[in-house]
Amino acid sequence: MRLPDMPLHDPFIVADKETRTYYLYTSNDRSVSGVAGTGTMVYRSHNLRDWMRPVVVFLAADQEGLWATDGGWAPEVHKWDGKYYLFTTLHNQNKPLPVPPPNQWGTPFPIGNYMRGTIIAVSESLLGPFTVIDPSRPTPPENLMTLDGTLYVDPSGQPYMVYAHEWLQTIDGTMEAIRLAPDLSGTVGDPTYLFKASDAFWVSEQIPSGVPHQLPPYVTDGPQLYRAPDGSLVMLWSTYEKNSANPDGTVGGYYVQTYAVSKSGNIKGPWSQRRPLVRNDSGHGMLFHTFDGQLMMVLHRPFNNARGKLYEMQLVGHELRVLRQRTDLDGGG
Template identity: 70%
Template structure:
C-alpha cells in the first residue's frame, strides 16, 4: 500500500479553508504531491517554496489547498530550512507528505554544493569526468499537522548513505509493515542512474542494512530506441528520478518514475530532450521485484508524477509540465490487467489544458 493512501485524521485547523483564488495554470509548482485528506475533504498539494507566491524567502516547502482540484487557496509554507542547524544549504526539491504512526512525515530533497563527493571516472563514451558531485539526499521531517511546521528528524545527514548523490526519496511500506525509503541514485554519480531502496527504522530516524538495487535507467529498453548513436553523438547518461509506488488491485506493485528521452548531453553538462512520465511494475508485488518496464505514459516535458484517489473515487495522476516554469496537469488513469497503467483522459476542466 502506498503510504500516501493510508490517510489518517488531521488537526482541526486543517479544515479551515480560506477563499480559493487560484487555478492550476496560475500556480508555479514542480514535482507535485497531493494528499487527499478525507477527514477534512481537502486536497493538499505540496511543492517547493516559491517566494513570489508565499512571501517567504529561502529553501522550503509550500502547500496549496483545494476542495475540488480546480480552485486552490494561495500557498502557505510548511517547512523552511533551519539556518545553521542542518547539513544542507540548497534544494527543497520533490516534497512528499506521508502518514506514518499517527504523524505526518515530509520527505524532501536537499543538497550542499560546498560539500563535494568524489567524481566518478568517465565511461567508454567520455561521460562525465567534469560533472560536479556533492552531498545530496532526502531528509525526513515530522509534524502533527498537514500544515506543519515540519521538523527534521535528523538534521546531521540525509537518510540515504552520505557518500551517495541521491534525490526524490519516497516512503513505501511493504506487506510486512516494514517502512522503506525508495530513491533515485543520480546519473551524475552513476552514469546509468538507478532506483534503490533502503529499510527505515520504525521511527524513520535511521536506516537498517544496506541499500537494495531495484533497477537502472537503461533497463527501460525503449530509451535505447531514442538515444542518438555514439558514433554520431556523445551517448546520453540514463536519468532516473521521481519514484512513487502504488499497489495495483491485483497485488502487483507499480512504480512511477521519470527520465529523459530523445536526448543529448549538452556542452555544459546538462541534459536536453524530452522529459517523460513512465512506470515499472513488480508483478510479484515485492519491492525487490523483479521489475519490468512500461512505455511512457505522458511526454512533452511531463513528469515527476504521483497517483492518488479523488474523493469521488477516480484514480488520478498529477505531474508537472513543462520542465521549466512548470504547472500541474491532472489525468484520470486506470490499471491494466497486468498491473500496468493507462491514461483515460486529461482533466482539462481542472488543469486548464496545455
C-alpha cells in the same frame, strides 16, 4: 487560484478524507507564498480546481544545524504512526563527494559530485511546521548523491525509502531502496539496487534519421510506489527520452512520465519497464484517489516554469492507462 496560475515543480497531493481537502505540496516559491527561502509550501483545494494561496510548512533555514540549505526539491508528505512525515531533497555544493571508481557503465564524471539527498521531517499537522529528524545528514548514505526519496511500506509493515541515485555518480542513473527504522529516524542495512534508467528499452528508440545517438547520462527521477489490485507493485518514475522529436520540432531529450512493474509484488522486483504514459516534457507524477474514488495522476509540465496537469487514470491488472487529461481542472496545454 487555478493550476495555470500556480508555479509548481514535482507536485505531490495528499487527499485528506477527514477534511475532504486536497493538499498539493511543492517547493517554496516566494512569488506566491510571500516567504523567502528553501523549503516547502502547500496549496489547498476542495475540488482540484480552485486552490487557496499557498502557505509555507517547512523552511531549511529554521532547522538548527541542518547540513544543507539549498534544493528543497520533490517534497512529499506521508502519514505514518499517527504523525505526518515530509520527505524533501536538499544539497550542499560546499560538501564535495569523492568521485566513485569506474563501474560497468564507465567512468563517473569528475566534477559535480557533492552532498545531495532526501531528509525526513515530522509534524503533527499537514500544515506543519515540519522539523527535521536528523539535521546532520541526509537519510540515504551520505556518500551517495541521491534525490527524490519516497516512502514505501511493504506488506509486513516494514518502511523503506526508495530514491534515485544520480547519474553523476553512476553514469546510468539507478533506483534504489533502503530499509528505514520503525520511527523513520534512520536506515537499516545497505541499499538495494532495483533497476537502471537504460532498462527503459524505448529511451533511445525514436532516433530521427541522420542524428547520432546521444550517450548517457541516463536519468532516474521521481519514484512513487503504488500497490495494484492484483498484488503487483507499480512504480511511477521519470527520465529523458534520448533524441526524441520535441513538440517544437527540435531534437533533444524531453522529460517523460513512465512506469515500471514488479509482478512479484516485491520491492526487489524483478522490475519490467513500460512505455511512457505522458510525453511532451512532462514528468515527476504521482497517483492519488479523489474523494469519489477516481484514480488520478498529477504531474508537471513543462520542466521549466512548470505547472500542474491532472489525468484520470485506470489500472487494468497492473497496467496503467491514461483515460483523459482533465483540462477542465488544469487548463490544458
